[in-house]
Amino acid sequence: MDMFERKANRGPTSLPLFGVLLVVLVITGVFLLAVDNLATQTKTIIGYNLKPTPWHEFPAKNFNNETKIARASKIIQCSYLSCGILSLNDQIPFTRKIERCPRFFRWIHHDLEPWSKTGITHDHLMEVKQFASFRIVIISGKLYVDYYYDCVQSRAMFTIWGFLQLLKRYPGRIPDVDMMFDCMDKPLIERNSSTTPLPIFRYCTTPEHYDIPFPDWSFWGWPEINIGPWQDEFESIKEGSQKQSWRNKHPYAYWRGNPDVVSPIREALMQCNDTEQWGAQIMRQNWTREVMEGFKHSKLSNQCDHRYKIYAEGYAWSVSLKYILSCGCVPLIINPRYDDFFSRGLFPKRQYVPISPLNICPSIKTAVDWGNENPIKAEEIGKAVQNYMENVNIDRVYDYMYHLIVEYAKLLDFKPIRPSSSFEECVDSLYCFADQNQTSFLARSATTPSEAPPCTLPQPANRQIDKMIAQKAKIIDSIQLFM
Numbered sequence: 001m002d003m004f005e006r007k008a009n010r011g012p013t014s015l016p017l018f019g020v021l022l023v024v025l026v027i028t029g030v031f032l033l034a035v036d037n038l039a040t041q042t043k044t045i046i047g048y049n050l051k052p053t054p055w056h057e058f059p060a061k062n063f064n065n066e067t068k069i070a071r072a073s074k075i076i077q078c079s080y081l082s083c084g085i086l087s088l089n090d091q092i093p094f095t096r097k098i099e100r101c102p103r104f105f106r107w108i109h110h111d112l113e114p115w116s117k118t119g120i121t122h123d124h125l126m127e128v129k130q131f132a133s134f135r136i137v138i139i140s141g142k143l144y145v146d147y148y149y150d151c152v153q154s155r156a157m158f159t160i161w162g163f164l165q166l167l168k169r170y171p172g173r174i175p176d177v178d179m180m181f182d183c184m185d186k187p188l189i190e191r192n193s194s195t196t197p198l199p200i201f202r203y204c205t206t207p208e209h210y211d212i213p214f215p216d217w218s219f220w221g222w223p224e225i226n227i228g229p230w231q232d233e234f235e236s237i238k239e240g241s242q243k244q245s246w247r248n249k250h251p252y253a254y255w256r257g258n259p260d261v262v263s264p265i266r267e268a269l270m271q272c273n274d275t276e277q278w279g280a281q282i283m284r285q286n287w288t289r290e291v292m293e294g295f296k297h298s299k300l301s302n303q304c305d306h307r308y309k310i311y312a313e314g315y316a317w318s319v320s321l322k323y324i325l326s327c328g329c330v331p332l333i334i335n336p337r338y339d340d341f342f343s344r345g346l347f348p349k350r351q352y353v354p355i356s357p358l359n360i361c362p363s364i365k366t367a368v369d370w371g372n373e374n375p376i377k378a379e380e381i382g383k384a385v386q387n388y389m390e391n392v393n394i395d396r397v398y399d400y401m402y403h404l405i406v407e408y409a410k411l412l413d414f415k416p417i418r419p420s421s422s423f424e425e426c427v428d429s430l431y432c433f434a435d436q437n438q439t440s441f442l443a444r445s446a447t448t449p450s451e452a453p454p455c456t457l458p459q460p461a462n463r464q465i466d467k468m469i470a471q472k473a474k475i476i477d478s479i480q481l482f483m
């Protein structure tokens, strides 16, 4: 009886046990599959499951130091659970009065003119998508990003951080918008008779391209080379520049940078390293060593000790321009082919001296001799350009973004909707993905709601800008030798 009872009992208990085991197995399997899917499919701001941009290759990021489970849990936490449902998108009344934008804001109209008649259609965006590394969609103050390709270093993170800070700065005032963005260096959409204008945002452009320039990531920081947010860097450079009066600075030109970036101009510049013969000192920046030695030699505020500072474009435009222009020295700019959003307002002989790309060393020598013989005029150029940069402060950078996005959004002939493959990004999702260094750089450039309204946008002046482009080209072509 005893045995019978036991037997009778075993039947019904072993069946559920088997069932439970099966369910556990299935759940585990589904879970592992889901983990695998998350870890190998989800595209993220730090480059998981994204290939480098094919139009500008760079070594793919390597995440082999993480387990799949660790990666999946990071993705669940950062991509899916960081951004709350509530969003603070109520307008905050302004308490300070409105200011006027700098004149170079006129370029916003000029950049968008190609679509002023046709508007910007959904088809335009789908066509230019092939050149985009990500797509930004803003709806009711929330930011969604659709990732297509990875960006080098932490460009994507700091660029998207800039958008999030803009939303924080002007809550309830950023219109719904849908924009394609490429985070790499070179403009791609040529202005020629056989191309339809396609709108894509990037960090630089040229007069021969439709690409729309947008403030680059370094305004919020560039942790890989220890560059802090723009407002901090500008202040410390300006302070550094005032350690000596212009006349007491070294009476020759200085350049410090990385010549190994596929830039024939920087290679040619290496030949001018002779303060007697060419009036120039050229220093090679070895970033590997700088990183190892804690950026001892690359402090920007210690690089304003010369009367003249040379700017040489790299692979395309270079982030270094704004720091060079902030020094109060006379900028000697070689062949400025690329423009970023603010540099288009600079004019040769007023804010800088152009240097012939065909004749770099003699051209530098001529400029340096001219300046040393005309110190009043030269010093004025240095002052003028430093003032110019003071007006490109971070408030104005946000205002530029604001006006550009507002004007662009007016041209969209469709209502932006959230792409199904996009992810919401918010301050917390970025902090979640950021490593320790990135976190501290992000925190340093966090903003608060603006007390003043965005500055007043100047009226369109597109034909004047065309004229200015032509004048500028003429001066640069005729090369500066007689000032």
Ligand SMILES: *[C@@H]1O[C@H](CO)[C@@H](O)[C@H](O)[C@H]1NC(C)=O
Residues within 6 Å of the ligand: 061, 062, 063, 065, 066, 435
């Ligand atoms: C793994 O490497 C990546 C990039 O090289 C880095 O960002 C990340 O912090 C590393 N993760 C760990 C757990 O060390």
Ligand SMILES: *[C@@H]1O[C@H](CO)[C@@H](O)[C@H](O)[C@H]1NC(C)=O
Residues within 6 Å of the ligand: 188, 189, 190, 191, 192, 194, 195
């Ligand atoms: C026009 O621009 C496109 C790229 O945007 C380029 O592929 C094409 O060769 C250009 N055509 C002419 C005639 O320059």
Ligand SMILES: *[C@@H]1O[C@H](CO)[C@@H](O)[C@H](O)[C@H]1NC(C)=O
Residues within 6 Å of the ligand: 270, 273, 281, 282, 283, 284
């Ligand atoms: C240029 O000359 C200085 C000394 O005159 C030297 O320290 C520096 O390494 C030289 N730069 C290059 C790129 O060779």
Ligand SMILES: *[C@@H]1O[C@H](CO)[C@@H](O)[C@H](O)[C@H]1NC(C)=O
Residues within 6 Å of the ligand: 286, 287, 288, 289
């Ligand atoms: C840069 O510095 C590192 C470390 O000191 C060294 O190994 C490397 O060869 C240097 N690179 C160049 C181009 O001088």
Ligand SMILES: *[C@@H]1O[C@H](CO)[C@@H](O)[C@H](O)[C@H]1NC(C)=O
Residues within 6 Å of the ligand: 294, 435, 436, 437
């Ligand atoms: C953070 O920066 C320090 C100092 O520049 C560097 O030694 C360290 O490797 C960096 N850590 C990460 C995770 O990038």
